[in-house]
Amino acid sequence: MIGxxxxxxxxxxxxxxVLALRRRTVPPVANFEGQDGDHELDxxxxRPRPATKNAGLSSSFxxxxxxxxxxxxTD
Structure with a gap:
């Protein structure tokens, strides 16, 4: 969302x-227009959603x- x-x-x-983990939220994705086919991905x-997990993965390529x-x- 920042370019x-x-x-x-x-x-x-x-x-x-790290900020999302500290705030216990899952940030939204940008520009999502809908599911393709029969896939049911969460x-x-x-808007952000409350987080239920205590780990976050940051992958950069x-x-x-x-x-x-x-x-x-997090603890």
Missing amino acids: HALGAAGAIQAAYT IVVG GFGVQNAVLLFT
């Missing part, structure tokens, strides 16, 4: 993941195979 920040995108995503749309995955947990 692509190139090299800073992974750090921003990690910060948003997608958060429009960059140019030149610069990849990172971070797992954050």
